[in-house]
Amino acid sequence: MMKKYWIVFTLLGFYFSGYSQAFVTKNGMIRFYSETKLEKIEAVNRQVNVAFMPPTGDFFFKVLIKSFNFEKALMQEHFNENYLESAKYPDATFVGKITNYQEINFKKDGTYPANVEGKLTIHGQTRQVKQTGTLEIKNGLVTARAKFSILLADYNISVPNTVVNNISKSIEITVEATMAELNKN
Amino acid sequence: MKLWIKIVLALAVAGIAAVFFIVHFVVNKPHPDIEKMNPDYTLDAGKFYKEFRTSKQNAHKLYNGKVIEISGKLNRVESVDTMTIAVFVFNQGMFGEEGIRCTMLKKFSPEVKKLKSDGVVRIKGYCTGATETDVIMEKCSLIY
Numbered sequence: 001m002m003k004k005y006w007i008v009f010t011l012l013g014f015y016f017s018g019y020s021q022a023f024v025t026k027n028g029m030i031r032f033y034s035e036t037k038l039e040k041i042e043a044v045n046r047q048v049n050v051a052f053m054p055p056t057g058d059f060f061f062k063v064l065i066k067s068f069n070f071e072k073a074l075m076q077e078h079f080n081e082n083y084l085e086s087a088k089y090p091d092a093t094f095v096g097k098i099t100n101y102q103e104i105n106f107k108k109d110g111t112y113p114a115n116v117e118g119k120l121t122i123h124g125q126t127r128q129v130k131q132t133g134t135l136e137i138k139n140g141l142v143t144a145r146a147k148f149s150i151l152l153a154d155y156n157i158s159v160p161n162t163v164v165n166n167i168s169k170s171i172e173i174t175v176e177a178t179m180a181e182l183n184k185n
Numbered sequence: 186m187k188l189w190i191k192i193v194l195a196l197a198v199a200g201i202a203a204v205f206f207i208v209h210f211v212v213n214k215p216h217p218d219i220e221k222m223n224p225d226y227t228l229d230a231g232k233f234y235k236e237f238r239t240s241k242q243n244a245h246k247l248y249n250g251k252v253i254e255i256s257g258k259l260n261r262v263e264s265v266d267t268m269t270i271a272v273f274v275f276n277q278g279m280f281g282e283e284g285i286r287c288t289m290l291k292k293f294s295p296e297v298k299k300l301k302s303d304g305v306v307r308i309k310g311y312c313t314g315a316t317e318t319d320v321i322m323e324k325c326s327l328i329y
Contacts, residue, residue: 024281026286026316026318026319027265027266027268027270046265046266046268046288047286047288047313047321047323049316049317049318049319051279062316062317064313064314064315064316064321065313065314066249066250066313066314067313067314067321067323069323072212072213073214073215073216073217074211074212074213074214076216080250086249086250087246087249087250090245090249090314091314091316182281183281
């Protein structure tokens with residue numbers, strides 16, 4: 001509970017602390033992908049809140065677990081009820097920084113490497129993560145892209161023995177979000 | 186035909202039928218058709234949003250994963266990639282406007298795009314919860 005309040009206060013802090021620049025979207029995309037010899041499983045969520053503050057490199061996203069869409073209804077049910085327990089843990093968040101933000105020229109179109117560090121919370125478990133991705137600057141929009149893997153065990157997500165061969169222990173996560181500059185006027 | 190052969194054949198047929206049944210009706214069962222489902226709750230859009238803002242935990246318990254029908258003044262329709270999102274705005278916050286965001290079923294996109302802002306609409310959809318800024322509804326349909 002305290003973590004959630006901390007995130008809210010952090011965001012409110014971003015907003016009220018007079019940032020000269022903030023890029024946001026409410027339609028970022030996160031994709032889960034699991035592949036084993038028996039089955040490929042993919043889920044996509046296109047309702048992800050993403051915010052990036054260039055003056056400090058602060059980067060944040062929040063995703064509702066129930067907004068992930070699977071091809072198979074049964075897998076979506078299991079994902080929500082048994083694995084991610086979305087009634088108990090309705091969202092996942094990332095709060096961190098793009099650590100090399102000073103190397104990115106936001107006034108010049110181009111694709112820049114981005115080093116991301118922060119706390120990823122899934123299924124109520126928070127882990128420090130460090131990943132690389134890219135930031136594309138184009139026509140005043142900022143598109144963040146990253147692809148990385150997480151271990152289910154790190155987030156206390158257990159898979160029943162009956163389907164243990166159908167779901168990979170390591171899940172590939174793809175993040176893509178095109179953010180527009182927030183107009184505070 | 187000998188009796189044991191008949192028994193083996195009967196068991197094989199029953200086995201194949203069972204596998205077909207499980208694959209078709211359990212493993213590959215279709216997603217719930219939200220458009221055809223009766224709403225669990227029918228609410229004024231403003232009241233629905235306010236419940237999430239004043240008591241998020243209670244609202245989550247009550248409405249997450251439920252089919253909700255809301256009515257209210259539609260402020261805007263957004264097109265993002267292939268999605269059409271009907272937006273009810275009730276507040277100004279850190280991400281700009283805040284309210285209820287309803288991702289429409291594709292078949293309703295053309296009609297929703299024609300809707301005039303500030304017109305009163307009824308929309309039914311599947312509530313997936315609320316972020317710090319918005320209540321999210323998916324697989325939404327227009328109610329006439």
